[in-house]
Amino acid sequence: MSMQTGLATSTTRLRSYAPATDVSVAAPAPRLEIARATPVTAHRNPRTEPGPVRFIIIALAITFLSVFVVLPLVVVFASAFSKGVVAYFAALAEPEALAAIKLTLLIAAISVTLNLVFGVVAAWAISKFEFAGKTFLITLIDLPFSVSPVISGLVYVLLFGAQGYFGPWLQAHDVHILFAVPGIALATIFVTFPFVARALIPLMQEQGTQEEEAAISLGASGLQTFFRVTLPNIKWGLLYGVLLCNARAMGEFGAVSVVSGHIRGETNTMPLLVEILYNEYQFVASFAIASLLAMLALITLVAKTILEQRLDEAEVPDGD
Amino acid sequence: MIRRVLPLVAGLLWASSAFAADYSLLNVSYDPTRELYVDFNKAFAAAYQKDTGKSVEIKQSHGGSGSQARSVIDGLQADVVTLALAYDIDAIAGKGLIAADWQKRLALNASPYTSTIVFLVRKGNPKGIKDWDDLIKPGVAVITPNPKTSGGARWNYLAAWGYAQKKFGSADKAKKFVADLYQNVPVLDTGARGSTVTFVERGVGDVLLAWENEAFLALREFGADKFEIVAPPQSILAEPPVAVVDTVADKKGTRAVAEAYLKYWYTREGQEIAARNSYRPRDPEIAKEYEKSFAKVELFTIDDVFGGWTKAQKEHFAEGGIFDQIYKN
Numbered sequence: 062m063s064m065q066t067g068l069a070t071s072t073t074r075l076r077s078y079a080p081a082t083d084v085s086v087a088a089p090a091p092r093l094e095i096a097r098a099t100p101v102t103a104h105r106n107p108r109t110e111p112g113p114v115r116f117i118i119i120a121l122a123i124t125f126l127s128v129f130v131v132l133p134l135v136v137v138f139a140s141a142f143s144k145g146v147v148a149y150f151a152a153l154a155e156p157e158a159l160a161a162i163k164l165t166l167l168i169a170a171i172s173v174t175l176n177l178v179f180g181v182v183a184a185w186a187i188s189k190f191e192f193a194g195k196t197f198l199i200t201l202i203d204l205p206f207s208v209s210p211v212i213s214g215l216v217y218v219l220l221f222g223a224q225g226y227f228g229p230w231l232q233a234h235d236v237h238i239l240f241a242v243p244g245i246a247l248a249t250i251f252v253t254f255p256f257v258a259r260a261l262i263p264l265m266q267e268q269g270t271q272e273e274e275a276a277i278s279l280g281a282s283g284l285q286t287f288f289r290v291t292l293p294n295i296k297w298g299l300l301y302g303v304l305l306c307n308a309r310a311m312g313e314f315g316a317v318s319v320v321s322g323h324i325r326g327e328t329n330t331m332p333l334l335v336e337i338l339y340n341e342y343q344f345v346a347s348f349a350i351a352s353l354l355a356m357l358a359l360i361t362l363v364a365k366t367i368l369e370q371r372l373d374e375a376e377v378p379d380g381d
Numbered sequence: 382m383i384r385r386v387l388p389l390v391a392g393l394l395w396a397s398s399a400f401a402a403d404y405s406l407l408n409v410s411y412d413p414t415r416e417l418y419v420d421f422n423k424a425f426a427a428a429y430q431k432d433t434g435k436s437v438e439i440k441q442s443h444g445g446s447g448s449q450a451r452s453v454i455d456g457l458q459a460d461v462v463t464l465a466l467a468y469d470i471d472a473i474a475g476k477g478l479i480a481a482d483w484q485k486r487l488a489l490n491a492s493p494y495t496s497t498i499v500f501l502v503r504k505g506n507p508k509g510i511k512d513w514d515d516l517i518k519p520g521v522a523v524i525t526p527n528p529k530t531s532g533g534a535r536w537n538y539l540a541a542w543g544y545a546q547k548k549f550g551s552a553d554k555a556k557k558f559v560a561d562l563y564q565n566v567p568v569l570d571t572g573a574r575g576s577t578v579t580f581v582e583r584g585v586g587d588v589l590l591a592w593e594n595e596a597f598l599a600l601r602e603f604g605a606d607k608f609e610i611v612a613p614p615q616s617i618l619a620e621p622p623v624a625v626v627d628t629v630a631d632k633k634g635t636r637a638v639a640e641a642y643l644k645y646w647y648t649r650e651g652q653e654i655a656a657r658n659s660y661r662p663r664d665p666e667i668a669k670e671y672e673k674s675f676a677k678v679e680l681f682t683i684d685d686v687f688g689g690w691t692k693a694q695k696e697h698f699a700e701g702g703i704f705d706q707i708y709k710n
Contacts, residue, residue: 218455222456223454223455224454224476232456235632237456239456239457240456240457240458322452322457323442324440324441324457325440325441326440327440337443340574340578342602
């Protein structure tokens, strides 16, 4: 009994947690609105506030968003194009910029691919099986969110640094992890690990195991069950997690900064290069790279909205 | 997804390994030398190709001097280090990566260029800052980075201390002077470049304590119509040293080219590159040619006033040292 309640609370925590992972974007519209919209007798309809009040509230919200979200974005793009389109593209065509873009894409590809696999496995284990230490595993998945990115980076310095635990062995065998691509990938995987698992766990828990049980009782193999039953059910949630994971992987600064070594044209990712160029007074170049990252954010935002609609549609038939 | 990602990854890996020079060096340096080494690396690569027929590619890494030393200790594969002060290279030598006598291996304390600490003020010098004394006046906001993390900041601190000790004749009075100075510091950035950005772009403060080369660079980048340099009559001779990292160079087989790289600093061309980038050249002839570019400042050395870096570091910047005592109050 107590086990059950524990599970139930952890499930609700998971569900409420998932949208909150990205604070920059409003959470999906809560369904409660439908209930609120039904007129209740003897009360004023909350949607018919006096005109001026409505106006002030809306104006406040728009002003706030303009100042804190739209304005910085506009500044990024304005600064990037301040010396014209030619200067903008010249800055992006610099070998250092190209190297940073390549490295960022490579790191994102590695970490998203691996986290896709790990995330599905972890979510599968948590939502479909009962085993001891399940709550502990859920907590572990959360760990990267609660640890400061600088610490996430330093952990790898302590493990793989020349003075660290595995450092001397790695050096003797000429394996480079720290201050090279593997170190940056490891740090990025660490900070982006929760995204896929977090997006899938509530979804898969809600769906339960009936469909899989049915498939297996009809003679499907484990793999067939996964690819024909489970995967189609979770595909939108999976994409949603991948999207967030990718955005964070490309944008990560703190953890990567610690393990990068800042070698020009080699271990600088785009966020690191933005800072470096800014400190070199190359503002156009700096904001040009920043504008690419901002564009990524905008694309993520649009894709996220579309995916959320799909997710809602997918959930509705279950009777939410 | 995976099917789409894999060829992309393979393509990127291929593209990034397509170019390879005969030798590749990694120079781990401190913050303000970015522009200097862009020039120097280009000149050296050309000269080396001409002399030996081999191509050499030099990669750069820049950051706060202390944290860069830390990265090398942690395994950053630097063939050469060119840091802000001898103490940081001593720290690497202390871990056995560089021979202990590194500073004797090249002439002039292994410091092929020098600099000093000057003041950068806003155009017209509205607060009338002329000398170190003006920095402790009430209402003067001084910008300098944190000496715990920044090499330049330590030079700033020691320059102020050296001035005060010479003027007032006692360490106690020097301590009081430096304490008063840091009372006027509203923000401590972690590195020299961060402080420059704070002063120049964010418009914070009345005077920036800066490397001379950093002050000149700010003038070049932002125009002499916004700022001016004030050279105090007395300041410290800052000697940023260079060294080959023995363990890395030997393992990578780059010792010869790494040594040639550092020795190139001592040639006429190398010294001219230093001078053009507002570092004080050491070659007397070149120094004479560029005499007009640098203000006449009476320079004292860290050995004269503080008995060397190790001692200065221990007394002033170690945990619980004098800087900790004065900055707490």
